[in-house]
Amino acid sequence: MLVGSTYALVALGFTLVLGTLDLLNFAHGETIMVSAYAGLLMTMIGFLPFPAILLLTMLVGASLGGIVYVISFRWVDKTVWTAPALSTVGVGLLLQTAATRIWGTDQQPVPDPLSAIRMQLGPLTISASAVLIILTTLVLMAGLHLVLKRTRLGGAIRAVAESFTTAALLGIPVERTIALTIVVSGLLAGAAGVLTSLVYHTVTPFIGLNLLLKGMTGMVLGGLGNVYGAMIGGLFVGILETLTVSYGSSSYQDIVVFATLILVLMFRPAGLLGTQIRERA
Amino acid sequence: MFGPFYESVLIGAGINILLALGLYFTLATGQFSVGHGGFMAIGAYTASVLTVNFGVALIPAVLAGAIAGFATGIVIGLPVLRFSHLYLAMATLGFGEMVRSGLSTTDYVGGVAGMHGMTGTTLSLVMSCILLAVVFFWLHARSRWGLACDAVRQDEAAAAAMGINVRMVKVMAFGLGAGITGAGGALYAHHFFFIEPATFGFAMSISIILFVIFGGIQSFWGAILGAVVLSLLPQLFSFLEGWYTFVYGLIFVVLMIWRPQGIIDRRALVWLDGLARRR
Amino acid sequence: MKRRNGLLNLAATAAASVLFVLAAAPTRADMQGPEIKIGVIYTVEGAWGSYGAKSFRGVRYAADDLNAKGGIEGVKIKLVEYDNHNSPTDLPNIVQRLATIDKVVAIIGPNTSGEAEIVFPFCNKLEIPVLGTSVAKGGILDHNRPWAFRNVMPDDKNTAPVIAEIVKQKNIKKVAVIMDVKDAISKYMGTVFWPGLFDKLGVDNLTKNDAVSFQSGDPSVTAQVTKIKAMNPDAIALAASPGDAAKVAIEVRRQGMNQQLLGAGGLFGDEFLKTGGTAVEGAITAAQFWRDNPDPKVRALVASFEKRSGTPIVLHEAYAYDAVLTIAAAAVKGGVTNKPDDLAKDRERVRNALDGIQIDGISGHHSLDAKTGEVDRPTMKATITDGKWVLVAVHASGS
Numbered sequence: 010m011l012v013g014s015t016y017a018l019v020a021l022g023f024t025l026v027l028g029t030l031d032l033l034n035f036a037h038g039e040t041i042m043v044s045a046y047a048g049l050l051m052t053m054i055g056f057l058p059f060p061a062i063l064l065l066t067m068l069v070g071a072s073l074g075g076i077v078y079v080i081s082f083r084w085v086d087k088t089v090w091t092a093p094a095l096s097t098v099g100v101g102l103l104l105q106t107a108a109t110r111i112w113g114t115d116q117q118p119v120p121d122p123l124s125a126i127r128m129q130l131g132p133l134t135i136s137a138s139a140v141l142i143i144l145t146t147l148v149l150m151a152g153l154h155l156v157l158k159r160t161r162l163g164g165a166i167r168a169v170a171e172s173f174t175t176a177a178l179l180g181i182p183v184e185r186t187i188a189l190t191i192v193v194s195g196l197l198a199g200a201a202g203v204l205t206s207l208v209y210h211t212v213t214p215f216i217g218l219n220l221l222l223k224g225m226t227g228m229v230l231g232g233l234g235n236v237y238g239a240m241i242g243g244l245f246v247g248i249l250e251t252l253t254v255s256y257g258s259s260s261y262q263d264i265v266v267f268a269t270l271i272l273v274l275m276f277r278p279a280g281l282l283g284t285q286i287r288e289r290a
Numbered sequence: 291m292f293g294p295f296y297e298s299v300l301i302g303a304g305i306n307i308l309l310a311l312g313l314y315f316t317l318a319t320g321q322f323s324v325g326h327g328g329f330m331a332i333g334a335y336t337a338s339v340l341t342v343n344f345g346v347a348l349i350p351a352v353l354a355g356a357i358a359g360f361a362t363g364i365v366i367g368l369p370v371l372r373f374s375h376l377y378l379a380m381a382t383l384g385f386g387e388m389v390r391s392g393l394s395t396t397d398y399v400g401g402v403a404g405m406h407g408m409t410g411t412t413l414s415l416v417m418s419c420i421l422l423a424v425v426f427f428w429l430h431a432r433s434r435w436g437l438a439c440d441a442v443r444q445d446e447a448a449a450a451a452m453g454i455n456v457r458m459v460k461v462m463a464f465g466l467g468a469g470i471t472g473a474g475g476a477l478y479a480h481h482f483f484f485i486e487p488a489t490f491g492f493a494m495s496i497s498i499i500l501f502v503i504f505g506g507i508q509s510f511w512g513a514i515l516g517a518v519v520l521s522l523l524p525q526l527f528s529f530l531e532g533w534y535t536f537v538y539g540l541i542f543v544v545l546m547i548w549r550p551q552g553i554i555d556r557r558a559l560v561w562l563d564g565l566a567r568r569r
Numbered sequence: 570m571k572r573r574n575g576l577l578n579l580a581a582t583a584a585a586s587v588l589f590v591l592a593a594a595p596t597r598a599d600m601q602g603p604e605i606k607i608g609v610i611y612t613v614e615g616a617w618g619s620y621g622a623k624s625f626r627g628v629r630y631a632a633d634d635l636n637a638k639g640g641i642e643g644v645k646i647k648l649v650e651y652d653n654h655n656s657p658t659d660l661p662n663i664v665q666r667l668a669t670i671d672k673v674v675a676i677i678g679p680n681t682s683g684e685a686e687i688v689f690p691f692c693n694k695l696e697i698p699v700l701g702t703s704v705a706k707g708g709i710l711d712h713n714r715p716w717a718f719r720n721v722m723p724d725d726k727n728t729a730p731v732i733a734e735i736v737k738q739k740n741i742k743k744v745a746v747i748m749d750v751k752d753a754i755s756k757y758m759g760t761v762f763w764p765g766l767f768d769k770l771g772v773d774n775l776t777k778n779d780a781v782s783f784q785s786g787d788p789s790v791t792a793q794v795t796k797i798k799a800m801n802p803d804a805i806a807l808a809a810s811p812g813d814a815a816k817v818a819i820e821v822r823r824q825g826m827n828q829q830l831l832g833a834g835g836l837f838g839d840e841f842l843k844t845g846g847t848a849v850e851g852a853i854t855a856a857q858f859w860r861d862n863p864d865p866k867v868r869a870l871v872a873s874f875e876k877r878s879g880t881p882i883v884l885h886e887a888y889a890y891d892a893v894l895t896i897a898a899a900a901v902k903g904g905v906t907n908k909p910d911d912l913a914k915d916r917e918r919v920r921n922a923l924d925g926i927q928i929d930g931i932s933g934h935h936s937l938d939a940k941t942g943e944v945d946r947p948t949m950k951a952t953i954t955d956g957k958w959v960l961v962a963v964h965a966s967g968s
Contacts, residue, residue, distance in 0.1 A: 012789055033379060084547045090375065091322055092550035095503060098496055099542025106536040106614070114618040116812030118819075118844045208789055210819050211812060211844055215616055218492060219786050222387060225380060254792045259782035260750040263391040270384040274377055275369045294695075295665040302662060394751065403753040406686055406712060482657060484686035486753070489657060524659045525666075532613040532622075534654035 011139055013247020014146040015205045017240045019224030020231070021153060022197035024239035027228070029170040029190045031090075036077050036097040037198060037224070038217030039104035044070040044202030045212045046112055049119055063145065067199035074195020076100070078188045101217060108214035116211040142204050149200055150240050156193070157236065166190050223250075226270040297413050303521035304416035305478050307514050310501035311423050312359075312471030314513035317502060319463040320443035321371075324379050325386025326471050326498050331490035332389065333359040333472025334479040335399050338408045341480070348410040352419070352476040359472020360465045367464030371457060386495050393487035404486030411481035419477065423470055427510040439463060471498075504545060506552030509559055516552065600900070601907045604647040605640070607632075607896055608667035610678035610688060611889075615655025617681050620885045624680045624702060625650065627889025630874055641897045644907060648893075649673055657687050664691040672912055674905060675700065675919050677892040680885060682706030682754065689713035696913065698920040700895060702888040705835055706754055707762075710942045718923055718942040720888055720895065720935065721857065724754065725762045726943075727834035728855040730963050731950045735853055736770050739829060741803045743773045746780040747793060747817055748808035755785075758833055759808035767806075775800045785813050794820045804829040811836050815845035822848040829853065837951050838884055842958060849953050856951035858884045858932050859960050870931040882931070891930030895937070899923045 019041065026034045048066040051057055057065075081096035157163035165186040168176040177183050205220065206212045227246040231238025246266060253262045313326050333355035340346040340354055370381050394402045430436045441449040442459050450456045479485045497520075505516025530537055549555075554562075609628050611621040632646045640646055649671045651663045660679075667673045676692060679685050680703040689709065692699035693716045701719035710717055735741065744767055748759025759780040767774040781793045794817065797805060805821065805828045807814040814836050821828065832841070832854035841849060860871060860882055874882050874890065896919065900907075903922030905915045924939035935946045949960045 011791075027376070031376060033376065080543055081546070086550055089550040091503070092546045094379075095499070095550075096543050096546035099539045099546065102535060102539025102542065106533070106539060109614065109618055110532070110536075114616055115840045116815065116844045118815070118846055210789075210816055213616070213812070216786065222383070225383070229380060251792050254783070255796065259784050259787070259793070260395040262784060262787075264388055264395070267384045267388040267391065271381055271388065274373065274381045274384070293669060295662070295669045298661050298665040302658060401753075402751060402756050403706070404683070404686065406690070409690075482661060482687050483690035484683075486683060486686075488683070493656075524654070524656075525662060528651060530654075531652045532618075532654075534652070535614050 011142055011208050011247075012250065013244035014143050015201060015208055015243075016220075016223050016227050016247045017243025018146055018149065018197055018201040018204065019220050020227035020239035020243035020246075021150065021236060022194040022201065023221070023224045024228045024231075024236055025153075025166075025194045025197070026191055028236070029166055030082070030187060032082070032097075033094040034077065034081075034097050034191070034194070035094060035221065036073075036081070036101040036104065037194070038219070038221030039101040039108075040070055040073045040077070040195060040198040041202045041205065041220055042212070042214060042217045043073060043104050043108060044199040045119075045206040045216070046108060046117075046202075046214075047199075048203040048206060049117060049212055052120060059141070063200060063203055066203045067196045070197070070199020070202060071192045071195040073104075074192045074198065075188070077195070078191040082187065082191065083184075105214050105217060112214065114214065116213050119206045119210055119212055121207065121210070142207055145200065145204060149197065153193075153197070153236065162186070162189060166193075223266065226266055229270055229273050299522070299525060301411060301413050301416050301481055303518050304413070304420055305411075305474050305481065306498075306501060306517040306521045307420050308416070308423060308474035308477065309471055309498045310505070310513035310517040311420075311427065311510060312467045312469070312474060313498050314467070314502050314507075314510050315427075315470065316363075316463050316467035317507055318443060318510075319439050319460050320375075320446070321460060321464065322375055322379050323382040323464075323467075323495075324492075324499065325382035325384070325389075325495055326468075327490040327492070327494035328382075328386040328389035329359045329362060329468040329471040330475035330478065330494065330498075331393060331485075331487065332362050333475030334485050334490070335393060335405070335475075336472070337476030338405050338479045338485060339399060341410070342405065342407045348415070348480060352415075352473055352480075355476030356469045356473035359475070360469030362472075363465035363468025364461060366468070367461040371460045371464070383492070383495075386490075386492065390487045390491045393490075400486070402487065404484055405479075406484040408480045408483060408485070411477045416477055419473055424510070424514075431510070435459075500542065503550075503552055504541070506554030506558070508551065508555050511559075512552050512554040515554055600642045600644045600905060602644045604645045605900065605905070605907050606647050606649055606671060606673040607893065608671065608673035608676040608678075609648050609650040610653060610660070610663055610667075610676060610684075611650075611680055612653050612655050612684075614652070618655070620680055620703060621652070623883055623885040624678065624889040626878065627702075627886035627891075628677055628893050630877060630886075631890040631893035634873070635893065635897055641900055646893070646897065653679075653684065657684065660684060660687045661691055664688055664695065664697075668692075668695045668697050672909070673697070674900065674907070674912070674915050675896045677889070677896065678702065680704060680889075682709060685709055685717075685719075689717040692716050697916050698896075698899075698923060700892050700923070702892050703885050707757060714942055716920055718937055718944075720892055720932075720937070720944045722834065722944055722946055722948075724758060724833040724835050724855075725766075727857050727946075727948055728762075729766055730948050731853070731855040732766060732831060733770055734950065734963055735829075735831065736772055739804070741772055741829065743775055743800075743802045744804045744806055744831075745797045745800050745802040746774065746776045746806045746808060747790075747797060748780045748782055749785045749810065749813050750782045751784040751786070752810055752813075754835065755808045755810060755813075758835075762833070763806045763808060775802050780808070783809075783813075783817075785810065790817050790820050791824075793817075794824055794826070797821075798824055798826055802828060804831050806831045807836065808833070809836075811838055811840035812844050815841050815849060818845045818848040818852065837958070842953060842956075845953075847956075850956065851953060853950060853952050855963075856949045856958070856960055857946045858887050859947075859949055860887075861960065862933050864933065866929050867931060867933055874931060887930075887932040891928060891932050891935075894930045895923070895926065895928050898928060899926055902926060 023037050026032050044066050047069040051062045081093045085092045165181045168181050169186045227243030228239045231242025250262050253265045316323050336358040337351040337355035340351040438454045438459050442456055501516040502513045506512025611624045613621045632648050636645050653659045676699040682704050685701045685704045693713050699717050703721050704719045705723050707723040746763045749755040781796055783790045783793050830852035834855040836854040837856040899919045899922035903918030905918050923937055927936040935944050948963045950963050951958050951960050
């Protein structure tokens, strides 16, 4: 459940960019990783309360999103359609190497701000941090939903997702909307960074790829381009993993998840909640 | 002929050329595969099992690796050919990771501990394979089949309207590309003495993509150029020490900004052709 | 102040006496200068990059220390270093380069088993001696003799005596094993070593043919630990790399479980301690490196090392340091001439000298087995007490 909600967040950010721009942001995982380190640093400083850390880390993620936008999208000739995606691969590598240089390759422990508090919920003992993680995820998902449905930015994003040309004709500043989409995705990545490091209890520069793959699977399950689907898909992947581990063996965990990815793509590419991706000409 | 060091470098570059050519063929029909490490793994493990466990000679083993790659390519190619670019990229990514995971849990091939004991790749063997592949590509580019591939890459609907069997073209491209990559994998295993599933993961798929993209996706010479240049990079840049991967990522980023179509593009090809004619 | 000077003097004396012994080795012609080349292969990139950085530091300090006293019989050591940036593809080229272009007499490294699986056979083929440091995979030397050696004991040899003692001492009757299936060594420990050992010791292994498993990089091990909780063992055996093992420990304590945590030699070190924090208090592993070894020769070398590095010395630094000492000693013992024409012969001389060689290094007294190339080191039991590792000898070297 915990794991699933972090995957859901990862999937959300990833889907947003994919749905709007047809861009596979391979740097998403590394954005999350760097944000996690940023969050860890802030926690070490000591006097910041958790919500502040969360917000600041989200800003870190957002700035990284901005960098990705400029380097991999703005400056890149998009007629070669593979170019932006490959550029994000490069950015991801840069972030990973930089993180290794700065923080070393050992696993860094992440202190749990609320480790002492536990609550009884029937037969289950739940730690306060677990509740915090799930609550935060829900709040963010709700927040994203509101932004998409109720704000002008959200409307712009949805219009651009439909078609660049139509949106432009409607007077929507397409380029700026694209930039903001990637930045919002970065905000979500930042949050995901903090929350995953709490769930994992440790952080290394190498968590990016794994998160990306799981998020991608969640996104596919839920329906490419559909943000609500991504949320559900992410949760599903988390549950699937836990079930495989509990009843089978951890060795098969990856295989089960990837097989699901491929099978869904093959037989129900629209995913559970379905939205077809339109190809850009 | 060459000193052993240069020979080793050339073998490494040669293997990379084969891998790049394999991916190129799939790319040539517009199918972007992010999981070619998986085909490489299948070729590598097939050949290794044959030579180590069954005492088969190297050349037939490499051939078997190529065939295994080809077969897998067809099997994967069939269902995914109707996918659009994005779906295909994700499906092939999933495929590559699944192969890696699957091999990790298969104890017969050593699981995560890998397989050792393979030996025998020589420069002449690698060069022969490359020669075969180049001859094939050269002929292919000038054949009806080659034109069909081009047409499919440009615009599938139009190609179908002209009577081209788009399905066959794409599946064959997948299969043959996977087969060549499989051969590369087999040669890799027998040069490095040791393979483990982790070798063939996302990082390997990405580096093969970079060979092709760097050199130029418009022609198979691009794949060859990219593989050669990037294979020599570590030796030339050994002074970078801990910053090598950083520079590698930087190459990706800069290349996409400055020249996303690769070094050898249409104009360069025309220019080279002109040069050749003048001689 | 005075005591530190005293230790330094002792260090100088120790190093000097080692060199005196080296220099006074009997017969044959003196080594030809101006320098003798030793190849080094490590990487500072990738998941084990920190270990690589430490290994580089170890070899550099050792070469500097020996050179400060004039080198090997007056010939300076030159380290020819290469970093394979966490990729196996460049290893064959690096080995070839070291062997045929740089013309080194021996190679030190690598420090991970995956890389060693490639480097060792190449060295064997090229007939150049190679000494791996921190390479812990079982069986890796079997198919790479006679040119490959390593100076750490594989986990199983290191750990068995320690666990045997603990089982008796703490009256452990039931145990559960949890392993990382993504890491080759951990998987081996979880499926072969631990079950085999517990079988031999007569301990009831509750996870007998089916160790509880997870994968390195998994976000959480809650489900796995819950499974173990239900089994109610007396102890939990960890088969994972230090960082992941620490994560398991954290989860175990988080669920309020108090079992004794057991680990193999691979867990000993800073990472397990730091990452685990309070959760790993009381955990017991095997160890083969004892920084606080009271042997005066060790004390001296450690003191001089730490004065320069500014931090307590760690495993990888120590093993790498000693690798240089070992090659140097082998060069002397084998009568290396260092003449360019003699390169192939010199490599053979070093290789032959490494068989059965005894070293008094920064990691204590150890020797390399003539038949297997494995190192023989004293085994120690390491317990985390009050947030620090405390070591106690279990068996002397050789028994």
